[in-house]
Amino acid sequence: MMDIDGGAGAEFVESTRNFLQWFQSLPGATFHQNIRIEDLRERGAGRGIIATADIEPDTVLFTIPRQAILCAETSDLATKLPALFAQDASAAASDDNDGDDSKSQDGWTLLILMLIHEALQGSASRWKPYLDILPRRFDTPMFWPALDLAELQASDVVAKIGKADADAMIRTRILPTIHANSAAFFPAGTAPLSDEDLWELAHRMGSTIMAYAFDLESDDAPSEKESTPEDDWVEDHAPPTILGMVPLADLLNADATFNAHINHSPAALTAVALRAVPAGTEILNYYGPLPNSELLRRYGYVTPAHARHDVVELPWALIQSHLRAPLRALSDTQWAAATASVEDADDTFVLERATDDPDATGQIATLATFAGLPEELTDAVKTFLKGVLKAAPRAAAFLEDKTARKAVILEGVHGALGEREGQYATTLEEDDALLGNGARGRKEMAVWVRRGEKNLLREAREWVAGQLDEARRAGLSRGREYEEGDGQAAKRRRR
Numbered sequence: 001m002m003d004i005d006g007g008a009g010a011e012f013v014e015s016t017r018n019f020l021q022w023f024q025s026l027p028g029a030t031f032h033q034n035i036r037i038e039d040l041r042e043r044g045a046g047r048g049i050i051a052t053a054d055i056e057p058d059t060v061l062f063t064i065p066r067q068a069i070l071c072a073e074t075s076d077l078a079t080k081l082p083a084l085f086a087q088d089a090s091a092a093a094s095d096d097n098d099g100d101d102s103k104s105q106d107g108w109t110l111l112i113l114m115l116i117h118e119a120l121q122g123s124a125s126r127w128k129p130y131l132d133i134l135p136r137r138f139d140t141p142m143f144w145p146a147l148d149l150a151e152l153q154a155s156d157v158v159a160k161i162g163k164a165d166a167d168a169m170i171r172t173r174i175l176p177t178i179h180a181n182s183a184a185f186f187p188a189g190t191a192p193l194s195d196e197d198l199w200e201l202a203h204r205m206g207s208t209i210m211a212y213a214f215d216l217e218s219d220d221a222p223s224e225k226e227s228t229p230e231d232d233w234v235e236d237h238a239p240p241t242i243l244g245m246v247p248l249a250d251l252l253n254a255d256a257t258f259n260a261h262i263n264h265s266p267a268a269l270t271a272v273a274l275r276a277v278p279a280g281t282e283i284l285n286y287y288g289p290l291p292n293s294e295l296l297r298r299y300g301y302v303t304p305a306h307a308r309h310d311v312v313e314l315p316w317a318l319i320q321s322h323l324r325a326p327l328r329a330l331s332d333t334q335w336a337a338a339t340a341s342v343e344d345a346d347d348t349f350v351l352e353r354a355t356d357d358p359d360a361t362g363q364i365a366t367l368a369t370f371a372g373l374p375e376e377l378t379d380a381v382k383t384f385l386k387g388v389l390k391a392a393p394r395a396a397a398f399l400e401d402k403t404a405r406k407a408v409i410l411e412g413v414h415g416a417l418g419e420r421e422g423q424y425a426t427t428l429e430e431d432d433a434l435l436g437n438g439a440r441g442r443k444e445m446a447v448w449v450r451r452g453e454k455n456l457l458r459e460a461r462e463w464v465a466g467q468l469d470e471a472r473r474a475g476l477s478r479g480r481e482y483e484e485g486d487g488q489a490a491k492r493r494r495r
């Protein structure tokens with residue numbers, strides 16, 4: 001969710017009209033007669049684009065000439081401060097905002113500087129009507145107070161919000177650059193902004209880029225290959241890319257299934273209908289196979305359709321602690337020796353469902369289902385179990401058997417999944433009730449995120465339980481007793 005432009009209806013309509021007039025006056029721009037920019041603020045979606053009449057598949061909905069894009073290739077700031085843009089060409093090709101303390105610029109910080117520069121030019125900016133319809137205020141978790149963040153409970157997204165990194169980036173790379181080049185940023189005769197105002201502006205522009213910017217192929221890159229639409233759903237275009245703000249293309253809202261796509265060509269970007277779009281339907285783009293947690297972090301919204309892409313991280317430490325039960329035949333000393341040999345004890349493993357990519361029309365026909373543990377996770381446990389065998393060759397001898405090993409892995413993961421779900425303060429059922437009772441705003445979004453993660457944990461746990469049953473049955477049929485993970489029984493048998 002975001003605050004689009006102060007909220008007043010007349011102001012909203014006027015800034016939309018000015019923007020569209022500006023856009024349509026650009027050489028090479030097109031805007032199909034059967035689409036309209038719509039006020040969707042009532043459902044917290046800002047502006048969007050809808051079809052006003054039926055649209056045929058493959059219709060070009062609008063065309064954005066490259067010159068309309070705000071990026072290093074078009075920005076006046078790049079002309080004013082060429083040294084800044086030449087500073088680190090390789091870093092500028094990346095949108096990687098790692099928030100480190102280095103003073104050099106990258107694609108991300110340069111675009112923040114370009115946006116701040118344009119905003120400070122006021123009416124002299126050739127993007128003024130575009131800048132006027134960008135959000136003034138964001139409501140992504142970066143700006144949430146602790147009370148609202150607490151609603152995300154045990155979601156991994158809480159550790160990824162990155163406020164401290166963003167602050168460090170603004171402190172070390174944005175403010176000093178503006179101070180050192182104030183004549184380039186502040187038009188003659190205008191008073192420089194206070195640091196406080198610049199700070200707020202930098203945060204706003206950083207959030208704008210996160211939710212609005214596009215990865216574009218740079219002039220140096222080969223033009224886009226002929227590709228099937230399915231290829232295009234892959235979120236990361238092959239490098240080198242540059243970050244840019246693309247007026248109108250960024251007015252499209254998005255979902256996990258969608259009906260339009262932005263094609264990149266050397267002269268222009270075009271929005272194309274992927275299928276028939278009935279009158280009254282919103283034109284939707286695709287931001288990628290993102291979990292709701294990530295959709296919330298980057299864009300400030302969630303949708304039910306994105307829940308299929310939800311993820312949960314399972315830390316190694318949690319898995320290891322649950323391997324103690326099936327490996328209780330080991331003495332504490334043996335266990336300590338086995339755990340001491342674990343490298344990368346800080347690893348976490350990402351659980352996700354198997355899901356098809358959207359088809360060429362932007363739709364997905366199949367359900368997403370949990371179909372297995374990440375290979376890295378099972379490999380890590382297998383490596384650990386080798387260490388266990390080494391530390392306790394007799395007590396852990398039952399691990400020589402493949403099915404026994406499998407049962408131990410599954411039992412450990414099963415326990416870890418249960419504990420991970422318990423880390424959330426409410427249950428899945430309580431969250432369902434909250435959504436049913438009309439939770440709204442930040443709370444509703446937070447509940448969607450945490451509920452989706454619990455749902456995935458449940459599915460994963462059911463899958464593991466099924467596999468564990470199978471492994472135990474296989475063990476029983478071969479007369480083994482490790483099915484309870486009882487290494488002691490195995491040990492006794494060997495005497």
Ligand SMILES: C[S@@+](CC[C@H](N)C(=O)[O-])C[C@H]1O[C@@H](n2cnc3c(N)ncnc32)[C@H](O)[C@@H]1O
Nearest residue numbers: 001045046047211212250251252253254299301
């Ligand atoms: C690229 S902009 C799209 C245009 C935006 N609605 C506007 O008025 O400027 C991305 C932002 O639009 C909103 N948005 C996009 N898709 C949405 C959806 N399906 N539901 C609600 N909000 C959405 C989010 O606030 C997101 O940060």
